[in-house]
Amino acid sequence: MKYAITIYLAGTGAALAHGGHDLSLPQTGLAHWLAAPMHAPGLILLAAVLGGLAVWRAARRPD
16 A cells, blocks of 8 residues: 555556557557557656666665
8 A cells, every 4th residue: 555656646647648559559568668659758767766766775775
């Protein structure tokens, strides 16, 4: 429950990212996320957020 709001917002953001899909692109799986140009900013943002969280957690970890 601790991360429920974050997961919900991430899912909502992905659902509202764009209105439709180009039918010439793969429609499911990892190929869809990597091939669709509208997903690139979301993937970059997700990678930045996850990388930032990893660095933050590593900095807070006692040696």
